[in-house]
Amino acid sequence: MLSIKNLHASIEGTPILRGINLEVKAGEVHAIMGPNGSGKSTLASVLAGREEYEVTEGEVLFQGKELLPLSPEDRAREGVFLAFQYPIEIPGVSTTNFLRTALNQVREYRGQEPLDAVKFLSLMKEKMALVEIDQKLLSRSLNEGFSGGEKKRNEIFQMAMLNPVLSILDETDSGLDIDALRIVSNGVNKLKSDTTATIVVTHYQRLLDYIVPDFVHVLYKGRIVKSGTKELALELEEKGYDWIKEEVDSTATV
Amino acid sequence: MSTLTQQELVLGLFEAAPATFLSLRQLGKESFYAQGMPALKSEEYKFTPIAKKLESGLTDFFPAKPIKISTEQVKSAVFAGFEGVVLVFSNGQYLPELSNSTEGLTVNLLSKTENTPLGSIAKADNDPFTALNQATFTDGLHLSIDNKKVIESPILLLQFHQAQGGQVISPRIWIEAGDFSKATFIDYQVSLDDAPYFVNKVVEIKGGVHADITYHSLQEESNQVIEVSNVVTDIKQDSQFTSTQITLSGDMVRNNLTLNLLESNSVGNMYGLYLLHGKSHVDNHTNVDHTIPHAESNELYKGILADQSRGVFNGKIFVRQIAQKTNAFQQNNNILLSDDAIINTKPQLEIWADDVKCSHGCTVGQLDEEALFYLQARGIDKITARGLLLYAFAGEVLDKIEEDSLRNYIVNQIQKRLGSNF
Numbered sequence: 291m292l293s294i295k296n297l298h299a300s301i302e303g304t305p306i307l308r309g310i311n312l313e314v315k316a317g318e319v320h321a322i323m324g325p326n327g328s329g330k331s332t333l334a335s336v337l338a339g340r341e342e343y344e345v346t347e348g349e350v351l352f353q354g355k356e357l358l359p360l361s362p363e364d365r366a367r368e369g370v371f372l373a374f375q376y377p378i379e380i381p382g383v384s385t386t387n388f389l390r391t392a393l394n395q396v397r398e399y400r401g402q403e404p405l406d407a408v409k410f411l412s413l414m415k416e417k418m419a420l421v422e423i424d425q426k427l428l429s430r431s432l433n434e435g436f437s438g439g440e441k442k443r444n445e446i447f448q449m450a451m452l453n454p455v456l457s458i459l460d461e462t463d464s465g466l467d468i469d470a471l472r473i474v475s476n477g478v479n480k481l482k483s484d485t486t487a488t489i490v491v492t493h494y495q496r497l498l499d500y501i502v503p504d505f506v507h508v509l510y511k512g513r514i515v516k517s518g519t520k521e522l523a524l525e526l527e528e529k530g531y532d533w534i535k536e537e538v539d540s541t542a543t544v
Numbered sequence: 545m546s547t548l549t550q551q552e553l554v555l556g557l558f559e560a561a562p563a564t565f566l567s568l569r570q571l572g573k574e575s576f577y578a579q580g581m582p583a584l585k586s587e588e589y590k591f592t593p594i595a596k597k598l599e600s601g602l603t604d605f606f607p608a609k610p611i612k613i614s615t616e617q618v619k620s621a622v623f624a625g626f627e628g629v630v631l632v633f634s635n636g637q638y639l640p641e642l643s644n645s646t647e648g649l650t651v652n653l654l655s656k657t658e659n660t661p662l663g664s665i666a667k668a669d670n671d672p673f674t675a676l677n678q679a680t681f682t683d684g685l686h687l688s689i690d691n692k693k694v695i696e697s698p699i700l701l702l703q704f705h706q707a708q709g710g711q712v713i714s715p716r717i718w719i720e721a722g723d724f725s726k727a728t729f730i731d732y733q734v735s736l737d738d739a740p741y742f743v744n745k746v747v748e749i750k751g752g753v754h755a756d757i758t759y760h761s762l763q764e765e766s767n768q769v770i771e772v773s774n775v776v777t778d779i780k781q782d783s784q785f786t787s788t789q790i791t792l793s794g795d796m797v798r799n800n801l802t803l804n805l806l807e808s809n810s811v812g813n814m815y816g817l818y819l820l821h822g823k824s825h826v827d828n829h830t831n832v833d834h835t836i837p838h839a840e841s842n843e844l845y846k847g848i849l850a851d852q853s854r855g856v857f858n859g860k861i862f863v864r865q866i867a868q869k870t871n872a873f874q875q876n877n878n879i880l881l882s883d884d885a886i887i888n889t890k891p892q893l894e895i896w897a898d899d900v901k902c903s904h905g906c907t908v909g910q911l912d913e914e915a916l917f918y919l920q921a922r923g924i925d926k927i928t929a930r931g932l933l934l935y936a937f938a939g940e941v942l943d944k945i946e947e948d949s950l951r952n953y954i955v956n957q958i959q960k961r962l963g964s965n966f
Contacts, residue, residue: 338921366923378918382936388919391932396923431936448922 297348308512324509338372367399369455417450439470463497475500495527572678575668608707610634626949628697636715648693665748666776684716691722707741723752740768751779781807816845820853827856834867849885931962
């Protein structure tokens with residue numbers, strides 16, 4: 291489904307990603323872990339199309355299509371969803387109004403009829419239950435005055451509404467208490483299917499107790515330096531990242 | 545003083561002034577001569593060189609004659625869903641045959657009510673254009689709301705403007721709202737073509753005790769229009785005055801809004817939105833004078849400026865020493881959409897009293913790129929996303945408009961523009 295080949299990206303001339311290779315197949319959950327500043331969030335942002343990052347080398351194929359030349363909106367319409375680490379507050383735009391605009395543009399791109407108000411509302415009701423989000427919250431301005439947990443739930447709610455093929459969760463666990471973490475993870479797990487895939491970007495192993503990955507990759511200095519199964523995450527939790535840093539840095543100097 | 549003041553503009557207008565309100569006109573003329581056109585360095589008109597603009601932009605300094613307006617033109621200009629009184633004007637002159645009225649509202653030509661104390665609220669000595677209007681207006685309208693009369697449906701002042709030769713239009717309106725009365729006015733200025741002209745408008749509003757007056761002004765005129773508008777309001781005890789000033793176009797527009805809170809427990813709300821593109825230059829000067837204790841003023845002006853447009857905001861709030869327990873709030877926020885757009889904003893608060901709650905502030909920024917990316921990342925195309933964000937920004941002001949037909953009309957006009965290249 292997703293094939294990242296030798297991806298290099300920089301911001302304002304400073305290279306952040308230095309040759310990422312990653313294959314994600316339908317039905318899989320991949321966790322991207324790594325110390326602060328290793329490039330985890332950059333990878334998520336580059337895949338979603340954030341303009342500040344300049345891709346200097348490499349290519350990304352998504353369902354056989356070149357992803358990088360596409361605008362952020364077209365990537366979303368193709369089925370890429372980024373759950374933001376810091377969801378943006380937008381005063382004056384209600385979640386409902388925003389989502390209806392988004393969903394209908396996505397549907398139009400996919401050659402589907404736009405949803406009328408009634409169908410949209412019933413879809414909303416169904417998906418709201420998934421992340422235990424209150425309708426009152428959704429009629430308010432997008433994320434304005436939401437707690438950290440409410441913002442992250444709203445991200446997963448939007449994901450449920452847009453029904454993406456590939457979901458990228460960028461540090462979704464940050465700022466979540468244990469109850470919110472459970473609710474958000476449940477939502478993600480229910481949305482998983484054989485035809486979709488999930489990339490979970492996280493610093494801690496905690497989230498992976500709830501969203502169990504098939505593969506765990508460790509990102510360090512802009513490269514994937516180690517890959518394994520979920521046991522690797524447990525090992526990282528226990529031992530920290532230092533042993534990996536040492537391993538990498540020593541081989542680099544040899 | 546420029547030579548323009550002395551010779552060209554003034555003489556033509558003065559000569560054409562009708563033989564009504566003779567002593568008032570004479571006082572206006574003297575006051576205008578004493579003040580002269582605002583010089584380039586005049587503090588009040590520092591960023592808005594209106595005299596220079598008049599000199600270069602107009603060719604014919606005579607009053608514009610009224611033009612014929614058809615019922616179809618009225619029909620198509622009235623907002624969809626509007627139900628209320630329509631008063632039609634052509635180049636400042638009232639057209640009774642196209643207008644209607646309602647119980648509790650009395651409409652008269654100023655020339656039929658010579659005892660109207662014109663100039664007692666909008667004082668000629670406070671502004672040269674007010675003086676010029678006082679000396680040269682052709683005729684105008686006297687509107688009064690009976691005591692205790694609540695008029696729920698709005699009163700639309702539909703002002704058609706069209707002056708082929710770039711002439712001068714001098715609307716003059718006197719509004720009197722009786723004690724315990726309530727009324728909403730919509731002053732809608734619309735051009736019938738793209739030709740240039742100069743509007744020099746004066747509106748005086750006198751509110752009674754416990755009156756509730758709303759005055760919306762929508763300027764949707766030719767991009768060649770030069771305009772100075774002076775709206776001055778006196779309100780009394782327990783009364784409320786709310787104004788919204790929406791400006792969507794114009795070459796150079798200067799709006800002076802003055803609110804005199806004369807008695808306690810009065811509330812003044814002043815809202816404004818300017819949405820500018822091309823080379824439009826719009827200047828909003830507001831002035832609130834708290835001369836008594838226990839009064840409140842709220843002010844919010846917002847601007848979106850594209851292309852090479854220019855905005856000016858100057859909000860003065862005076863809180864006199866006697867005006868204890870005053871609440872006065874003022875905010876001006878701006879979004880600049882291009883590197884060439886300019887805003888000069890100056891919130892100005894002068895407080896002599898010591899037991900008051902006052903705040904003021906202004907912001908100037910660009911469109912939030914993070915928010916734009918967030919919307920795009922959900923599948924919304926860039927132009928729609930931009931429109932959503934700008935509309936949300938403007939919405940705070942538009943939400944203050946309670947009259948649905950007016951708000952919906954403005955929303956449509958704005959969305960048409962925001963959904964395009966703006």
